[in-house]
Amino acid sequence: MTLPHAILGFLDYGPMSGYDLKKYFDQSVAHFWSATQSHIYKALENLEQNGMVESQVIQQEGKPNRKQYRITDAGRAELRRWVSTPLPVEAKREAWLIQIFFAHNITNAEIASLFENRIERLRKSLSQCQLAQKSLDENSKKVNSKRLENLWQLTLDYGINYFENEISWLEKTLPVVQELPPLISPKK
Numbered sequence: 001m002t003l004p005h006a007i008l009g010f011l012d013y014g015p016m017s018g019y020d021l022k023k024y025f026d027q028s029v030a031h032f033w034s035a036t037q038s039h040i041y042k043a044l045e046n047l048e049q050n051g052m053v054e055s056q057v058i059q060q061e062g063k064p065n066r067k068q069y070r071i072t073d074a075g076r077a078e079l080r081r082w083v084s085t086p087l088p089v090e091a092k093r094e095a096w097l098i099q100i101f102f103a104h105n106i107t108n109a110e111i112a113s114l115f116e117n118r119i120e121r122l123r124k125s126l127s128q129c130q131l132a133q134k135s136l137d138e139n140s141k142k143v144n145s146k147r148l149e150n151l152w153q154l155t156l157d158y159g160i161n162y163f164e165n166e167i168s169w170l171e172k173t174l175p176v177v178q179e180l181p182p183l184i185s186p187k188k
Contacts, residue, residue, distance in 0.1 A: 003035055004043045004052070008079040011053060011071040013143065018044055018067070027135040028152065031128065031159035044069055052078055108180050115174050119167055126163040132156055 010016060010024050018041045025035045035043075047053040052075030058066040071079070096118060103111050136156055140149040 002033065003039060004047055005079060005082045006033060006035070007040065007043055007047065008052060008071055008075050009083075011069055012076060012079060015056075015068045015070040017069070021069075028132065028139065029155065031125070031132055031163075032155060047075065051075075104184065107183055108178055111177050111180070112174060115170050115177055119170050119174075122163050122167050122170070126160065126167070129156060129160045129163065132159075 006025070006029065007021060010021055016024070018037065021040050021044075022035070022037050025033070025040070044053065044055075048055055048069070052072060053069045054072055055067050055069050058068055060066055096114065099114060100111065103114070133156060136149070136152050140152070143149075
């Protein structure tokens with residue numbers, strides 16, 4: 001139930017539309033949690049049905065009306081309960097490692113190419129974290145709360161460390177992949 005809790009967390013900062021929430025997801029937590037616009041609206045609908053948020057239609061001139069959501073006392077209590085409850089450690093699932101595990105029938109060069117491609121994509125993710133740093137800095141100025149800023153920074157630092165660590169492991173492991181024993185012909 002993480003998405004609804006993340007939405008409650010954002011709404012705890014202040015009222016927002018579904019569009020605003022999507023922007024906040026993309027600018028602040030995308031390095032560890034993503035959400036589509038449709039999932040956000042579905043979660044908002046459920047949260048409203050459960051009394052965790054309330055909505056208000058705001059009339060706008062020259063634009064479509066805006067539906068804005070705000071957290072209720074029940075939503076705030078649920079958010080507090082959830083953030084103070086330890087979560088279980090989730091099993092790590094990495095589809096690309098399944099590829100590597102069963103890559104015995106492709107060449108070392110093909111396996112190395114998988115590693116190199118992953119390094120490139122991780123570097124892009126790392127650069128997105130650097131963009132997230134800019135958003136974090138800008139949002140920190142808006143909320144003027146050192147506590148919030150520090151908590152946001154901890155999660156961004158985790159993302160940066162995660163990507164740097166995996167890149168380091170891939171770069172260290174790539175020479176091993178390039179020197180694997182020769183490809184064995186499949187049994188007939």
